[in-house]
Amino acid sequence: MTEIPEHLLKRSAARKAAMSGEAPAEAETGTAVEQAAAASTPAVAASAPVPEVYVEPEPEPVAPYVEKFQARKKMPFWIIPVLLFMPVWGAFYFGTLERVPQGLSGLLGEGEHVYVESGCSGCHGAEGGGGIGPSLANGEVHLTFTTLEDQVVWIAKGSAIVGTGENYASPDGRRRLVAGQMPGFGLGAANELHMEEILAVTLFERTQFEPNEDAAFRDLELTEQLNLMIETGELEELLAADGLSLDDIPDAADLTAEDVNEYLAPAREALAGAES
Numbered sequence: 666m667t668e669i670p671e672h673l674l675k676r677s678a679a680r681k682a683a684m685s686g687e688a689p690a691e692a693e694t695g696t697a698v699e700q701a702a703a704a705s706t707p708a709v710a711a712s713a714p715v716p717e718v719y720v721e722p723e724p725e726p727v728a729p730y731v732e733k734f735q736a737r738k739k740m741p742f743w744i745i746p747v748l749l750f751m752p753v754w755g756a757f758y759f760g761t762l763e764r765v766p767q768g769l770s771g772l773l774g775e776g777e778h779v780y781v782e783s784g785c786s787g788c789h790g791a792e793g794g795g796g797i798g799p800s801l802a803n804g805e806v807h808l809t810f811t812t813l814e815d816q817v818v819w820i821a822k823g824s825a826i827v828g829t830g831e832n833y834a835s836p837d838g839r840r841r842l843v844a845g846q847m848p849g850f851g852l853g854a855a856n857e858l859h860m861e862e863i864l865a866v867t868l869f870e871r872t873q874f875e876p877n878e879d880a881a882f883r884d885l886e887l888t889e890q891l892n893l894m895i896e897t898g899e900l901e902e903l904l905a906a907d908g909l910s911l912d913d914i915p916d917a918a919d920l921t922a923e924d925v926n927e928y929l930a931p932a933r934e935a936l937a938g939a940e941s
């Protein structure tokens with residue numbers, strides 16, 4: 666039987682020990698000769714695989730602001746429905762920013778201004794769709810008021826002067842009973858408007874919230890005539906002869922459709938003259 670060289674035995678022992686994760690027992694118990702022999706074969710010992718022990722690496726030092734960031738509260742759970750709902754809310758919000766038709770001039774431009782500035786839009790909607798007040802869109806006002814004059818009287822008086830339960834519509838219009846809340850804009854009201862402003866906002870509502878051009882035709886025609894006569898100063902001149910002015914604030918308590926007609930008569934007569 667051939668002798669296995671000492672250093673090979675040692676190597677096998679070292680490998681076994683390495684595989685089982687234990688240090689070779691002979692290292693401590695071996696004889697001086699064996700130890701010397703082990704010392705004389707450093708190359709062999711070095712080539713023996715060292716058991717690999719996983720050592721957790723030292724954590725990198727963390728800057729204080731990073732620590733704060735790591736310690737911050739995570740997103741609360743309710744943020745998810747909120748974030749999901751945001752585009753919907755955005756769409757609605759964008760809707761409220763939509764403006765009534767742009768680029769109006771003369772009385773219609775003034776009417777649009779009054780409609781927003783005097784709060785009509787707040788109760789009746791930016792495009793007349795309604796809210797606290799009834800819808801004015803799709804020509805609704807023509808069903809209630811068969812004449813421009815009747816509508817002007819209503820806007821000057823409002824719910825309080827007409828009286829709860831009273832019909833505020835034109836006699837030949839659909840019945841409309843006062844429930845309350847429509848402020849008056851005539852003399853003594855919190856938000857007084859002069860005749861030109863009330864005429865302007867009335868014409869604005871009757872023409873811009875009426876998709877049917879035929880239904881709005883009389884109002885559009887009158888608007889054009891009034892604009893022309895205001896521009897030339899002719900209307901003020903003719904009204905002054907009767908002691909009237911477009912700057913008058915109508916006396917809401919006593920105002921009638923005939924009173925309003927006096928302001929429109931010059932324009933109506935000019936139109937009638939042009940037609941005949």
Ligand code: HEC
Pocket residue numbers: 779780783784785786787788789797798799800801805806809816820824841842843844845846847848850866867870
């Ligand atoms: C505070 C809310 C509010 C404001 C502001 C308001 N209205 Fe009204 N409006 C109403 C209410 C409410 C009615 C219905 C009448 C009632 O029930 O008393 C109404 C009715 C009307 C009607 C009749 C519509 C129909 O067909 O029956 C017109 C026209 C009108 N308002 C125009 C205007 C104009 C023009 C302005 C601004 C100068 C204005 N409103 C400001 C609440 C308001």
